[in-house]
Amino acid sequence: MPHRLTTHNRALRTPGIAYGGDYNPEQWPEHVWAEDMRLMREAGVTMVSVGIFSWALLEPSEGRYDFSRMDRVLDLLHDNGIAADVATPTAAPPAWFFRAHPGALPVDRDGRTLWPGSRQTFCPSSPAYRQAALRIAEAIGERYAAHPALAMWHVHNEYGCHNSACYCDTSAAAFRTWLRARYDDDLQALNHAWGTTFWSQWYHSWEEILPPRATGADPNPTHQLDWRRFCSDELLSLYTAERDVLLRAAPGVPATTNFMVMPTFDALDYWRWAPASDIVSNDHYLMYDDPEPEIDIALSGDLTRSLGGGRPWLLMEHSTGAVNWQHVNRAKRPGEMYRNALAHVARGADGIAFFQWRAARAGAEQWHSAMLPHAGTDSVIWRDVVRLGADLKALAEVRGSTTDAQVAVVWDWEARWALELRCQPSGELRFQQLVRDWYAPLWRAGVAVDFVRPGDLGDGRYRLVLVPSLYLVRDEHAERLAGFVEQGGTLAVGFHSGAVDENCHVRLGGYPGAFRDVLGVRSDEVFPLLLGESLALTGDVPPGATATLWSERVRLDGAEAVARFADGPLAGVPAVTRNRHGAGSAWYLATRPEPGTLAALLDRVRREAGVREVRAAPPGVEVVRRRGDDAGYLFLIDHAGAGAQVAADGLELLTRKPVNGSVTVPAGGVAVVREPLP
Incomplete structure (x- = not known):
């Protein structure tokens, strides 16, 4: 009996490490399908996703269905021993839908209507879209619930990839409904939370509230933050509605939707989304200008695994070679695709899939690599695909295994959204980069890492909790982190953390706000650095240590100084501090040390916490x-x-x-x- 990938009753029951990709047979003449089956068997493919972008063919006109092509495809897959991850095609509504429902088209923040001709050109709040999406989902569920090829439901595709926000009047009304629920129908509570006495923004009626459309100056930060929360929840409601339709048809079949835990995407709060999936799945693509993409693969994999509570997950998309949507679509180096795939398995993936099976001849993604490239089987990519399939089969017993970590890194989408709003002390603050700065030394050292929400610290599982960036934090979450230290844990916090509460209101009394007491420091002013500017550090740091991006005037309030600024307007002021708090210790980094210095500091912190590497290994x-x-x-x-x-x-x-x-x-x-x- 295969290990289960989920704590729900619904589990993926395909054997071993699932292997495959998006299969789009509708793009090819039917005589090609037989060759597809033969080559899939040669490659060791065990599961493919089907129907993701086939709405226009499955429902050629409103309420009229044609499942003949899909029937034949699923029968072929089953006859060849290949499982199907059956998708709802709702990421790409057909042309007839928009002719009938032009009001479902999305509107950008400048008031421009976005027209059909690509994918995800719909308003997430549109009642017409929701009705049509649920109708096609119900038809697919009823048609294929009992099909022997069915292994999993694939709901939609990459929610929010191109339409994470719509600013139309329908969305505005939905936003107001969401706000009334959030603030218990108390408009005064909203005014207080948003700080609307500033710039005469006080609302006297719910109907006065609009989305944060383009305006002459910078919009209200809390208005923008609540808008981000609403947009994530609005798309989540679409996912759960489709999922429920499918699960009513086939209660025992697991359902998922592919996340995008990647540097380029931050629209959805996946901590809220993950519990709605039987199996957490993710899409991941390398960025062409990343000098060490293997670090991003590891970070993404650890975060995806953590979203599922540490359980194994599925990689639903990555590339065999180049992608089609970046400025330069770099091909992968020899062996890179193979290493990428097994790095995802190492980080907890129990399934490896690509976009897509056969490289397209036409369409916007015709230059996206695939398992079967344009060159066919006489190609390096094809030989690597076959080799990978064989080696994944050899790793079948790894399925279901988990990861032990003693280090937790705090990750919070709301804090990310708030940090990257305009009008910060520095416009160079990037949440994911700050987290990666701290993650990279742990990756190089071979230290196992989990990601956690600020208020969920694993109930004693972790020795060390790292908070690279947590600009926004709730009182109860700051208290949990302080309690972790009091009970003997080690905490390290990065600059500009704890500065605001959940409403983006600055915490008064000095920085770092909610963390002043546990860190034993107080700052009265921040001094961001200019691009290219650096400061020397002195103290218990490597010779020649420097820092960039940020500094602040820190006063010790119980903590000891580990390092100080050696020059600049804050020469002699503490830059790195350590504080005994209860039975534990708390570190504060009031700047961004260059990578070598940061690695040395974090190495000291983790060793003092009693955390060791998994196994010593050479660099790289x-x-x-x-x-x-x-x-x-x-x-x-x-x-x-x-x-x-x-x-x-x-x-x-x-x-x-x-x-x-x-x-x-x-x-x-x-x-x-x-x-x-x-």
Whole structure:
């Protein structure tokens, strides 16, 4: 019996590590389908997503369905032993829908209507869209609930990718309804939360409230923050409505929708979304200008796993090579696709899929790579795809295993939204980059990491909690973090954290606001740095240590200074501090140290907290361990290309060779060792 991927009663029951991609047979003549089946079997494909963008063919006119093509495709898949992740096609409404319902088109913040011709050109608050989406979802659910190929429901596709916000009058009315619920129909409470006495923004009627459309100056921060919350919730309500329709048709079949835990997307609060999925799934693409994309893969994988409470997850999309939507669509280097895929498995993925199976000849994504490229089977990509399928089969026993971590990194979408609003002390503050700054040294050291919400610290599981950036924090969450330290934990907090409450109101009395007491410091003024400007640091830091982006006038209020600014207007002022608080300790970084200095500081912090690396390895070798019921699985991935010897004992699963004392990691390759549990 396969391990379950979810704590719900609904679980994906395909064996081993699922492998496949988006399958769009409607883009090809039917005689091609037989070849698809043969090549899928050759590649080791076990599950494909079907129907994602087929609404116009499945429902050629309102209420009239044609499932003949989908019937034949699902029958073919089943006959060839390939499971189907059956999608609702609601990310791309057909042309007839917009002719009948032009009011469902989205409107941008400047008041321009966005027209059909791509995908996700609908208003999330449109009643006509919701009705049509639920109707096609119900028809698909009833048609395929009992089909033997069905393994999972794939609801929509990448919610909010292109229409995370609509500013039309329908959305405005929905926003007001959402606000009335949030503030218990108390308009005075909203005025207080939004601080509307500033700039004469006081509201005397709910009908006066609009979305934060384009205006002459900067909009109210809390207005914008509530708008972001509303937009995320509005799309979530569409997902749960479609999901419920499908689950009524097939109560035992799991449902998911593909998240986008990537640097380019921040529209949805996935902490709120994750509990609505039987299996958390994610899409991830490398950014062409990222010098170390393997770090982003790891961060994304750890965050996706954490969204599901530590349970395994599914990678629903990544690329075999270049994508089609970036400024430069860089091809992957030799071996990179293989390492990417197994890095996701190392971080908890129990399924690996690509967009898409066969590279398209036409359309906006015709230059997006695929499992079967334009060149066909006589290609490097195809040979890598076949190799990956075989090696995923060899890793079947890894399925269902989890990850043990003693370090938690706090991640909060609301804090991210608030930090990146205009009118901050610095316009260079980027939440994901600040988090990655702190995550990268842990990745290099081979330290296991979970991500957590500010108020969910694992009930004693973690020795160390890192807060790289938490500009916005609720009182109760700040208290939880302080309590963690009081009980013996180690906390490290980055600059400009704790500054505002959940309404974006500045916490008075000095910075870092909600964290002053636990950190034992108080700042009375911040001094952001200009681009290219740096400050020297002195104290218990490496020689030549510098910092950028931020500084502030810190006064010790119980804490000790670990490092100080050596020059600039704050020369002699503490830059890094440590405070004993209860049975634990709390660190504050009042600046952004350059990478080497930050790594040294975080290495000291984690060692003092008693956190050790998973396994010592040479630089450039990623080390991750998954834990099963009866064994551990040590993943070693060589990104440096030099190969390595790493201490291990057990069985190397990809070669099936015993390991006694050490394992050889091939240059640019991967080793996975089954080890006895400690």
